[in-house]
Amino acid sequence: MNAWLLFLRDWRAGELRLAGVALLLAVAAVSTVGFVQDRVAAALVIGAARLTAGDLVLASDQAPAPQRLERLAALGLAASPMATFSSMLRGPSRNVLVSVKAVAANYPLRGVLRVSAAVGGAEVAADGRASAAPRPGEVLLAPGLAARLGLGRGDRLRLGRAEFAVAGTIVDEPDGGLAAFRIAPRVMIAEQDLAATGLIRAGSRVSWRLAVSGAAADLARWRALEQAQLAPGERIESAADSRPEVRSLIEQAGQFLRLSSLASVLLASVALLFALRRHVERQRPVAAILRCLGASRALVWRRQAAALGVLGVLAGALGVACGAVLQAGLARILAPLVDVPLPAPGWRPALDGMAVGLILLAGFALPGLYSLGQVAPLRVLRNEDQEPGAPNRGRLLQRRLPVALAAVLTLLLVAVLGSAQPLLAAETCLAMLGVAALAALASRALIALGLRSAARLPQSWRLGVRSLARRPGFASLQAGALAVGLLVLLVLGLVRNDLLASWQASVPADAPNHFVLGIQADETAALQAFLRAEQRPPFDLRPLVRARLVAIDGKPVDLGAVKDPRERALLDREFNLSWAEHFNADNRLVAGSWWPQSGAAGGLSLERGFAERLHLGLGSRLRFDVAGVTVESTVASLRTVRWDSFQPNFFVIVRPGLLGDADASYLASFHLAAADQGFADRLVERFPQITLVDTGAMIAQVRGLTAQMALAVQFVFALALLAGVLVLLAGIQATHDERLREGAVMRALGATRAQLRTLQLVEFSVLGAAAGLCAAAGALLASWLVSTRLLELEWHFDPWIPVLGSLGGLLLVGITAALALRPLGRAVPAESLRLFG
Amino acid sequence: MLPAGPLVILEGLDCSVSAGESLAILGASGSGKSTLLALLAGLDVPTLGEVWLAGEPLSSLDEDGRAALRARVAGFVFQSFHLLPAYTALENVMLPLELQGAPDARRRAQAALDEVGLGERGDQRPRTLSGGEQQRVALARALVTRPRILFADEPTGNLDTRTGERIMALMFDLNARHGTTLVLVTHDPSLATRCARELRL
Structure with missing residues (x-):
């Protein structure tokens, strides 16, 4: 039979609509984030490119x-x-x-x-x-x-x-x-x-x-x-x-954008999973009739797969189109704030969106569809929702296990494909599943507790708890999904705060904006005296000695033998060596120790990235040529340096005294307020041979870049938030039929609308509470992992954020449920009952 | 609670239905009428014993083999009609033909609908049809493939007496005209008397 015709019939019945919308949402989420990310990333490159002209x-x-x-x-x-x-x-x-x-x-x-x-x-x-x-x-x-x-x-x-x-x-x-x-x-x-x-x-x-x-x-x-x-x-x-300071900003922003995109995909997937589950359940009686009329198992499931295939392609294409429209809207909002015109998006996000949509559809739907082929034709003689024979645990497990396994594998696949760090993505997914399982268990515990104390609860509360207890499997599933949704939102929120805080902290308002270079040794005393007279703090003067690296571990450096261009670039130039007694506050010691006790070996401290590029480690022996004098020593420590602090920093710092009486000049950095230009003029006038470099403009550029990225991050976060709300709606939709029928029966039996509303609010509050609590616990752990391992930020424990987060989540669940279920209360019982025969 | 030990529904049953014959299976609720129908139609398999349908032993066929046999020789009418709600009346009748890959499904389905007097209402969905009309569509669907045997499970159970009678009249008429074998499950003795043979459980 014609797949298109089948699709049309299923669609007309409304059977596929929810699945279609969920799929469209998944694809739209992927492609919108993809398009925006594409364009913002391109704008970031342009923004950064202006720093290299x-x-x-x-x-x-x-x-x-x-x-x-x-x-x-x-x-x-x-x-x-x-x-x-x-x-x-x-x-x-x-x-x-x-x-x-x-x-x-x-x-x-x-x-x-x-x-x-x-x-x-x-x-x-x-x-x-x-x-x-x-x-x-x-x-x-x-x-x-x-x-x-x-x-x-x-x-x-x-x-x-x-x-x-x-x-x-x-x-x-x-x-x-x-x-x-x-x-x-x-x-x-x-x-x-x-x-x-x-x-x-x-x-x-x-x-x-x-x-x-x-x-x-x-x-x-x-x-x-x-x-x-x-x-x-x-x-x-x-x-x-x-530009190391620009690079770290771009990398962090890229990681966060990818993470948010992954989160949106996962959230939309949950919505899709709910919708497809409902679709498959609704197709079960149809499959039984078809089997009864003589259709083979293969035909039953091929027929469904064909209809869903049409759905996948259509919803995918529409999703991409929605993504293109949404991103254009976003770009319009972004345009005045970004001083670089946003470049046009590429095709890649559209293809990615389609691919993700089809993978999700296949992974989520195929096992369920296959189970449709297994439906016993005998079902048509029994107007019941179960397979023939006792609906025992084994049978349910047999039916649900493949669906669950396929869903998990599909999510893992999508996560791993869509991430630059597959292992981390896989870990993240598994952690989410753990939280979902935890929330499922917690919801069961809450239901059990509710049932035990049912006698003491008000009437509609009792009904609400019983209503949950009647479908414990579904309640667990929904609590799990809600928990994952809330978890993703909380983690994104937490990481976003850390990220924005670290970016803002990276360029403080009083960051040094002037460098003083070329101060001669015999001028330092006069310079500090001048500063005292100007009533300014003394400069933190750093010695600077030009040197060339001539041998590593006794072997002369042979530029011709070095393949890596960046390594060659490092070796091919004069180094600025400095010496320091004390450890610089914006450095971090990662290996070795700072100037071991006298007598011990080791007179060099290297920046870690520099050491890695030249394949150096603790104990490596370096020989420098300092104006014709050879200086040799071993590496005593490795440091990391925050290049974006705008403080003078050095790849190589030597132990004081090691350079003997080599000719050093000094440099310092300081902050000069805009209104204070007179000081700079007096400084240059008094010390004409020093050079004053104004780095303010450059700091402003980096700050502009940071603001641009913060904005992009906010937008992508808002998208993920939207996807989260839609998951909730899909979850509620999944039980819509059942609620409509139950509501109609209860109304027929004389229940008031208010009673029905309370009943449903109780249901969702219990779910929301279980999900919110587990999500908050998971979010703390996950944000710690993401901040420290992925984005390499300082992580702060803020006990209020998870508390507020889970409360917010509860409210989100409650309000969304109340709004989504409002039409149920208004439904005319007779119509609802007739609908279900 | 289920009783301990195996639950015996049908035991020591031996009967045969010849081509063109009509058989009514009678019995109170829970006596195993529907189970017997399911066994006869190959919708279920007996724990012990053998069922032959149109000259084929059902035990020698797997699920799909039995489905293929049903598609070839059997038609069904159910108490609750079991029309696909998403499909129009005509599409519901076309369904068995489409499953067989028949090229002129639409024309033959329209003819079957004409036969049950619903030729004008082919584009309506089951929801908008009355119970009697729905059962007539189901009857058209059951007979559109010209089955050699028609299984009917309480076909009038969900209908009022007059509508039920009209449906039965139509069914017996079609049965006579096409020479179809009829196996009917009912708890209505007056309906059973219109069949050539009765089997009480």
Whole structure:
């Protein structure tokens, strides 16, 4: 028979509607979250890309070869080369060492270069150009430099052999960053002028960065092509690789979004499971009639599978369509808040949604449908709801066990497929099942308790408890499902709070926003005296010594033998070594001990990620070349560092005294309030040779990014919450027929509407209480697991949250049930009874 | 509480029904009438003994084999009609033909509905039909495949006397016209007397 025809007949009867809606919801949840996640993730990449002025950056010490640029053009990617080097700037009154950056007219590919005409003056628009990048013959200056040299718009200065006119000062250089720890202030010129300066010669130290932007697929192709033929000293960076503080934010947000998406899927699955269970139950008599009329078992279940197959495809397609509409709505809300235009979503979430829908349908429905084939035709002669023979436990188990097992396996499959960490997803699922089982048991215990004390309960309460006790299996199932739903919501709520708290904490309002670099040893005393005179706390000065890593465990470092580009990048540059007597408060010791007692070995403390990348551990022996002097020691401890604290931090810290009398400069960071600019000016005036770096703009960027992610997290959380409410509705719907019939009988026997309402409220309160309690207990455990293991956050036990959570859950159950069941009270008994024959 | 020991419902029963014959199975509630019908139609299997249907020993067939045999030779009418609520009257009658894969199901079902006098109401759902009309649809469904044997389980049990009589008249008429064997379970002696043979349990 025609599957479409079968589907139409079943659909017309309303048999499939609930299952269809539940499936649509499941697919819509997956695809909405998928679409939003896709777009937000893409926006995050763009947001992060503005910190590197491109999606990807090829770093090299050579100017990009023409064939490299041609290859980019062929792939349809935009490219923007830039060169950075140190040089002397010859101003009208004096010469200053500067860091020159030569940029193309299309700089920056991502983010915005902001320029003002004079120090502290109004921003200059780009005169209709796409970018405010300097035109040939123009130069842009760091504000501090302009102030120091007393240069303003139109003034002239020389770099090498070329002369430039000052076009303005740089307010915000998107990829200015911290990473380079520029010693000299920035000067920006056009790339075309580079040759005219005559400063680029063989042997000059120039760092080239080729920023690239375009579609993700093209970028990936280009990256793969280039990766294979990188010359020594070359590497490709993305925003996430190059900026540890941004990377950790993006990773955490991604984990949470995936977790929320998984939660929505699980919740919608529970709704679907309820709906399909009801559908199969309603199909049981139909199957018996068909068997009686001579249909084979295979035909009975093939027929149902065909109808459900049509349902799956239709509901899946509609679900994806709903997802697309919902996400468009979300994007509209998000658009003004995110300063990056949200990119269009890809196709992947649609396919994922369809796949999840079909997997869920197959996993949940097939065992039930198979059991329809096993229905005894004899059923038609007996108007009863049981199989022939005693409805003993064994028989029920035989029928339900495969359904339950298949449901569990399906959920595990979906969870594992949809998660970046399959093991954790599987554990999460199993933990949820544990909580569900616990809630099922608790509901049974509560029912037993209720029955025992029934005599002391008011009339409608007694009826409510008895009504629950009449279908203990269903009550357990529902309590279990409710518990899982509440659990997911509570865990998401708890983790969300932890996550938002940690993000807000990561960039405190008084985070250092200025770095002072290049303080000489003989200046430190004068500097601290100056601070005392200014009535400011002394700087926490960190020594800085440039060194090159030359040997590991006695073996000289051979760059040619290092395969991993990131490892090579680390080895191929000068390190900033520092020494410290005391352990830095924003570091965490993860192995070894901080400066063991004198005499013991070990004079180095490494950042853990750094040590891992270079395959170093406790006891590894490193040899450094410090300005021609060799220093060798072993690793005594490993630390983790919070890069997003904006405090000076170092990959390698050495024991004080180990570096002998090596020439060190010092650096410090401090917070400068906006109204306090005078202090910065006095500092620079008093110590002209130090460099002041304003990191405020960069902190603002990271903060904007954080706000953007917090918003995304809230939205995804709201979606999961919606799915949770729908689970409740589906659970209530599942017993709708029975309630309608019972309600009609009771009304016929003279029960008032109020009595019926109380009865049902009692039922759901008992369920809600059992589910809420177990969910709260599970949520604490789960949020601890998720926070500490998945997101690596500090976990705080807050006894109020689970209490409030479970109470909230109870109210949620009660209110939803009351609203959903209201029509039952209004039903006309005669009609309801006739409906069931 | 169930009594201890095995519960014997039917024992020492030996009877045969020839083609074209009509047999009424009579007995009080709980005497095993419906169980006997179920055994005869292959809806259930006896603990001991053998049932032959249309020349085939049912014990030699599995569930699906018995279903296939039912599809070939048997028609059913039930006390509570058992029409599929989701299907229209016509679709309900088409169902057995569709299960057999008959190509002209719609035409033959329409003809069967015409025969029971409901030709005009084929697009109605069971819910909107009266009890007598529902049973006529069930009768059309039972006879649409031209079965050699019609099993009827208290076909008038849920109907008032007059409607019941009309249904029975229709059934006996069709039985006579198509030469169908009729096995009827009833507790109504007046109905039983219209059958060629009576079996009291």
